[in-house]
Amino acid sequence: MAAFTVYPAIDMRGGKCVRLLQGDYNKETVYGDSPVAMAEQFAAQGAEWIHMVDLDGAKEGRRVNDRFVIEAARLGVNVQVGGGIRTEEDIVHYLENGVARVILGSTAIADPPFVKKMLQTYGRRIVIGIDARDGFVATEGWLATSNVKAEELGRMLAEAGAETFIFTDIATDGTLSGPNIAAAVRLAEATGKEVIASGGVSSLDDLRALCQYAGQGIGGAIVGKALYTNQFTLAEALKAVSER
Numbered sequence: 420m421a422a423f424t425v426y427p428a429i430d431m432r433g434g435k436c437v438r439l440l441q442g443d444y445n446k447e448t449v450y451g452d453s454p455v456a457m458a459e460q461f462a463a464q465g466a467e468w469i470h471m472v473d474l475d476g477a478k479e480g481r482r483v484n485d486r487f488v489i490e491a492a493r494l495g496v497n498v499q500v501g502g503g504i505r506t507e508e509d510i511v512h513y514l515e516n517g518v519a520r521v522i523l524g525s526t527a528i529a530d531p532p533f534v535k536k537m538l539q540t541y542g543r544r545i546v547i548g549i550d551a552r553d554g555f556v557a558t559e560g561w562l563a564t565s566n567v568k569a570e571e572l573g574r575m576l577a578e579a580g581a582e583t584f585i586f587t588d589i590a591t592d593g594t595l596s597g598p599n600i601a602a603a604v605r606l607a608e609a610t611g612k613e614v615i616a617s618g619g620v621s622s623l624d625d626l627r628a629l630c631q632y633a634g635q636g637i638g639g640a641i642v643g644k645a646l647y648t649n650q651f652t653l654a655e656a657l658k659a660v661s662e663r
Contacts (some may be wrong), residue, residue: 424639458491476503524548553612570609591619607636
């Protein structure tokens with residue numbers, strides 16, 4: 420049976436754990452003062468991976484909250500990070516400090532040759548984040564929408580060596596309205612690679628539904644707001660996924 424991983428999410432802004440509604444910086448809820456303490460809680464509940472996003476970095480185009488990411492990586496859990504990663508120096512900074520994978524998002528549209536070079540250099544340690552609004556790729560912390568279709572970008576980068584994609588449907592992110600499974604599956608089919616679904620997971624049933632597509636390339640789900648608003652615990656999520 421194909422593996423399916425639950426990725427608890429820690430979004431960082433101003434050194435705190437926050438959630439944004441549909442990526443809107445004006446619709447922020449603070450859920451904790453310490454990203455590292457939150458990572459410790461997730462690790463204690465059995466997380467194998469933690470997904471961390473530097474929201475300040477995504478907006479400013481440079482690393483801002485990196486020290487929390489590196490501290491979390493020292494807890495003995497796999498960490499993947501996105502937000503504000505624009506240069507090879509940024510990538511090396513994280514990988515040399517114990518972070519397992521680095522997510523490239525906006526740069527995939529802004530600078531495809533750079534992303535292709537990073538895929539060739541660092542292989543599976545580079546994950547491509549594709550955030551889509553109405554099927555088109557959004558960039559710059561979701562502040563802009565391109566004219567490139569998610570599947571087109573995915574195919575191009577799969578040919579360049581990408582093995583893992585994170586797909587976020589902005590319309591569902593932070594809304595607890597259920598993930599856009601069909602769009603995630605389309606990306607997996609278009610690329611022939613692993614896709615991690617992000618956005619909208621609100622219940623254990625959402626996770627069970629995504630699990631059913633593990634054989635079609637859906638390798639996991641990123642879960643944020645549902646954990647912070649106590650829809651279910653990470654331990655319950657991991658159990659639900661293991662029982663399928």
